[in-house]
Amino acid sequence: MMNTVELKNFSTWYGQALVLQDINISFCNHSITAIVGPSGCGKTTLLRSINRTAELERDFTCQGEIQVFETRIYEAKEISAIRRRVGMVYQIPVALPLSIRENVLFGPRYYGVNKRSQLDNIVENCLRKVALWDEVKHRLNQSADKLSGGQKQRLAMARVLAVEPQVLLLDEPCSSLDPASTRLIEELLEELSRELCIIIVTHNLPQARRIARETVFMLDGKVVEYGPTAALFADPKNEKTRGFVSGLYG
Amino acid sequence: MIKRNLGDRILVSFFWISGLFILLVLVAILAYLIWRGGAFINIDFLLGSPEGYPLGSEGGILPAIKGTLWLILLALIFSIIPGLATAVYLSEYGRNKRLTEAVNVLVQSMMGIPSIVVGLFVYALCVVRLGWGISLLAGGVALGLMVFPVIVVSSRNALLAVDDNYRLVARALGVSESYIFWRVILPRAVPGILAGILLALGYAAGATAPIMVTATAIIASSSGVLLEPVMALPYHLYILFNEHMSLDNAYATALVLVLMLVFINALALWLHSIQERNNA
Ligand SMILES: Nc1ncnc2c1ncn2[C@@H]1O[C@H](COP(=O)(O)OP(=O)(O)OP(=O)(O)O)[C@@H](O)[C@H]1O
Ligand SMILES: [Mg+2]
Numbered sequence: 315m316m317n318t319v320e321l322k323n324f325s326t327w328y329g330q331a332l333v334l335q336d337i338n339i340s341f342c343n344h345s346i347t348a349i350v351g352p353s354g355c356g357k358t359t360l361l362r363s364i365n366r367t368a369e370l371e372r373d374f375t376c377q378g379e380i381q382v383f384e385t386r387i388y389e390a391k392e393i394s395a396i397r398r399r400v401g402m403v404y405q406i407p408v409a410l411p412l413s414i415r416e417n418v419l420f421g422p423r424y425y426g427v428n429k430r431s432q433l434d435n436i437v438e439n440c441l442r443k444v445a446l447w448d449e450v451k452h453r454l455n456q457s458a459d460k461l462s463g464g465q466k467q468r469l470a471m472a473r474v475l476a477v478e479p480q481v482l483l484l485d486e487p488c489s490s491l492d493p494a495s496t497r498l499i500e501e502l503l504e505e506l507s508r509e510l511c512i513i514i515v516t517h518n519l520p521q522a523r524r525i526a527r528e529t530v531f532m533l534d535g536k537v538v539e540y541g542p543t544a545a546l547f548a549d550p551k552n553e554k555t556r557g558f559v560s561g562l563y564g
Numbered sequence: 565m566i567k568r569n570l571g572d573r574i575l576v577s578f579f580w581i582s583g584l585f586i587l588l589v590l591v592a593i594l595a596y597l598i599w600r601g602g603a604f605i606n607i608d609f610l611l612g613s614p615e616g617y618p619l620g621s622e623g624g625i626l627p628a629i630k631g632t633l634w635l636i637l638l639a640l641i642f643s644i645i646p647g648l649a650t651a652v653y654l655s656e657y658g659r660n661k662r663l664t665e666a667v668n669v670l671v672q673s674m675m676g677i678p679s680i681v682v683g684l685f686v687y688a689l690c691v692v693r694l695g696w697g698i699s700l701l702a703g704g705v706a707l708g709l710m711v712f713p714v715i716v717v718s719s720r721n722a723l724l725a726v727d728d729n730y731r732l733v734a735r736a737l738g739v740s741e742s743y744i745f746w747r748v749i750l751p752r753a754v755p756g757i758l759a760g761i762l763l764a765l766g767y768a769a770g771a772t773a774p775i776m777v778t779a780t781a782i783i784a785s786s787s788g789v790l791l792e793p794v795m796a797l798p799y800h801l802y803i804l805f806n807e808h809m810s811l812d813n814a815y816a817t818a819l820v821l822v823l824m825l826v827f828i829n830a831l832a833l834w835l836h837s838i839q840e841r842n843n844a
Contacts, residue, residue, distance in 0.1 A: 397737065398738035404733060408729040411752055420734065420737065420739070421738070473733070474736075477737055
């Protein structure tokens, strides 16, 4: 299987504080990888490093290398192109204060798509991919503010998919959703993983077990253990991983 | 009804009484002005020029109204563009920068400059040094300088009040900062920015000190010629009172000015409430 995202000796700091320490890991294409670990261990920072949005924070510095499909992203000149290829969905469902349709088209319009038929296609395709089309097709021009949390989260995914990323990062996407919405999003991710490399941070260990082919366990800015999900949960090699999966930390 | 303890009740009553007291003072001022001046406001007063001897003891206040409108128009022209540009820099581009903190402090202290000092500065620079003379233009510059920090601070706060998550999710799509600004941030902040501008406008309309030394004359046609002196409501009022020309006309003028300000401020409050609702 082809390695899509690869980190080599990657470390980051916020000011003086070392947040990620010498990370070496690679993520597979067409599969879901879960990242688990106690609060504050650097999961969000890791995700945001992969689409180069971590550097928007004050005093962020990094060292080492990240490759996305063979491109060294920290050497790339076009940051915008990197962010476009590596989409990210956040913990809080955010609908931009625009109509449902314009939420989906927010990226494509920036990247110069302006033919009506193309735009219509993008809207329908992306909303279908996230199973939102049937719920909203009659009110595409209404404000997206009124959608429910679960719907907003799916809309956020559609907005990211609309710029055709190759990698999809999700930071605890279900943490503010009810079990039914969570289940729906998990199904969508499984579906999407046929075309994409998906990396999901989750605090919900059963969720990682349900959907992730591989799981990464992080602690204090380091990768402690990494492997097929079933093996990692059933027979952890590391003492700390064992403690975490049996519920001792976090 | 929730049962409150005694301390709470005393405190709450104190707040109520303070609020009521302020309200009472405001109503009293308005009522007094209406009682003393209301009867003298009519079409001739609003659309006439000062007449009689001494000048202003009879006739109307149209040139003063026109002058005040010209002055605030110029003040807004001079302050809105640099004010908004500064606010956008502070909230959008200058985040996390040293310069931003310095500019914030600077703008905050500009608010504290007494308006007469602003007036004297513009007098020295524009009226004397640049040779504009006592003029509408100089008054506009003085008022613009005076309200500039008000516009910066209110617009900056309106922009900062827009949910940061919009910036976060939009940046992650790779789109540029200015695209996000025009499509998402600015539309959300517009009511708050307008409210700030109106507040500044009210502030400029009522200010006397800065225009006294830069722009106003006891009598002028106020036809909008930039390098000629103008009349203005607050200054006209000051003259009427100070020289005891006509107290009736003074109260009527005061009433016109206050009604104008109340109207502007009510509009500002209304816009502000829209902004609050938007960003709730
Ligand atoms: N903008 C920032 N500036 C300074 N320090 C930060 C910043 N963001 C995160 N940190 C620090 O970096 C460390 C890792 O944070 P991060 O958000 O990546 O953790 P996390 O694993 O995602 O935690 P959680 O599970 O609670 O979301 C924490 O110690 C945090 O305090
Ligand atoms: Mg996090």
